[in-house]
Amino acid sequence: MGKRLFASVMGYATWREPYVRVVPFAGRYSPKPHDVIVGIVQDVQKTFWLLDIDASRWAPLHTSGTSWEPGPGELDQFLRIGEAVLVAVENLDATGKIGVTMKGEGLGKLSGGTLATVSPAKIPRVIGKGGSMIHSITQLTGTQVAVGQNGRIWIEGSSEGILRVRECLRIIETEGQRSGLTERIEGFLRSTGPTDDTGPRMPPSADEDRPDRNGAREEPSGPDDAPDIPSNESHEGEGSWET
Amino acid sequence: MGNVGAKEIPQLLSADGRRIDGRRLDELRSITMKVGPLTRADGSAFVEWGENKVMAAVYGPREVHPRHLMQTSKAIIQCRYNMAAFSVDERKRPGQDRRSQEISKVITEAFESVVFTEEFPKTSIDVYIEVLQANAGTRCAGLVAASLALADAGIPMADLVSAVAVGKVAGRIALDLKKEEDNFGEADLPMALVPQSGRLVLIQMEGHMNRDELRQALDLGTKGCREIYERMREALRAKYDTPGRAEPAGVPA
Incomplete structure (x- = not known):
């Protein structure tokens, strides 16, 4: 609108030369590649688990992203609904799908605690x-x-x-x-x-x-x-x- | 109130142009807004507007619940307007009825025009509006509360949506009707405005007005919406203005 700028969310505005950056106060977690996150299993499917990562979508964790090799339908022998895992964001596609992996330093199932x-x-x-x-x-x-x-x-x-x-x-x-x-x-x-x-x-x-x-x-x-x-x-x- | 037999029409406008509660024709009822009272929701707001009390909570963007409603290119907005059984004199039968379904629908549509839904494909933004006490103008109060709650939830929007009802009372156009004016007046026209663009995103009317009156009502309503908009911005700012911190300086009001 002409010379006026509007932010789409509430946040801290910082001016740096030609840019204005707004750091939002609120909002759900927005995943970035390589972020290490804690997910909670919400659903177990044939070849993947669905994790609640507090983002706008659930993130699928495929068996290929783990060191386990469950047969089809055996996934709940490794991770069940409600269990927590430490995973890393692997890829984000344009449709907003969030791919995560459990392969990596320190990643894995969180038991106890x-x-x-x-x-x-x-x-x-x-x-x-x-x-x-x-x-x-x-x-x-x-x-x-x-x-x-x-x-x-x-x-x-x-x-x-x-x-x-x-x-x-x-x-x-x-x-x-x-x-x-x-x-x-x-x-x-x-x-x-x-x-x-x-x-x-x-x-x-x-x-x-x-x-x-x-x-x-x-x-x-x-x-x-x-x-x-x-x-x-x-x-x-x-x-x-x-x- | 509650006196069913009394059908007598109260005098809505005094000789000196004062309304039943002492307001002038272009005056709003008193309004207080609180942002973020519900800590477990992603966003929330409580609005007291005259004798209306409305709580709104926002969840999301999150997984779409009835899965078939999911849209692959954008988020869907699901609003539920609900009146508590105790919100009116005579017990309101709980649950969704035709009226609340209609209001839920028009409020949803009002928000669809400001929320950047394309940023969150395949998700749902759920807005719950609970009317705890009603005294005419609850859809507007609900819309204002929901608007604040959406902003509190950090959901990207083109602008806040502001709303107010205008009407015709004792032959005159009046701003922000209260219950008696709504019941015994000649017309009630709730409207919602996107103040920065001047776009109307909700307009309904019950009763009769002629063309000039309608024009006058829209002007008055626009003015009311802008006044409420300022109050909304103050309320949002108030949540983050801790006493110890410097006041916002370079913000043109």
Whole structure:
């Protein structure tokens, strides 16, 4: 409309020379190739499972994307409805179909543990710069954590450990826009540290290998951390503003 | 109210041009809007408009439930307008009736013209509108609530849809009828507008108006819709304006 620009969704608007970028506040997870995500089996078919990945569509996981070789109709011997898996987005086609695979470092069925959910937009914050946040959290709570880009986070460890991770996620989700978040999370965990009976049950050393379980993968998305403190202001999207 | 025997028509307009609740002809009832009261829905909004109370929730885009409704090139929008049994004086028989089916349909069609459905092929965007308390103009209140809920759900749209009813009361064109004016007035005309483009996406009428009155009603309704539109934008902004954060600066209102 002439010189006016309109966003189609509500979000943070940032101006950079000829472009305006709007980072949406809300919306479902939109898959990108190579994203590591947590899916929950919704349906078992002859040759594939259908996973709910919190996107707009379910994603098929074909047997070819796994290391298993079930015969036809034997798929539910490997994965049943309701079970969770860590998978990677493999391809996206124009019709919006989301292909996922379970072949890859750290991917596979998630057994034991529990799932937590945060907004997919907050995932870069959960991981932190270079995985610093997730590293601190796993270290200080003695848990294993797998972070899916779709906002689902799998946690395994002692029940105290899990509760403390959940509390961290809550803090990140509600105060994620403030700076120095990793320090504050560390402070929180250390201050509540005396309940370090988590130690004996789950030696912190055991989780050493965790952060890179997928944390490593997430790092490339680190740059997205940038809009940490939105230099500008929030706009609601339908809003109009001259450019 | 509830006094079935009383068929007496109330005086809808006083000598000094005030309406039954003291409003002027071009005045809206008081409106409050809250965005995001339902945390488990993808988007939600609660609107109190005069004595109407309406909650809207949006889910999706998600898998299409009755599978045959799926469209390969775009998302479908499924709206359900429903009135609670306790929303009116005399108990409303629960469930979909002809009236609520019609309203669901016209609201769906209003949104189909603004939502970018092509971005989500083979999915469904489900909109639920629950009227908790009714006092005329619930389809407009429902539309406004649903519009906010869609924006809250992060669903891409060309614009918010704003809505209001206009009507003819005691021979005059009036904005935003309340129950008595709707029941005893000469005409009721709910309309929904896409304010930025000026496009009408819903228009219905009951009763009689002549051509000049209709023109006048549309002008008044357009003005009302724009006023409500501003309130909607404020409500959306309010959700994300935490007290500690800087006020939006460069936004032309």
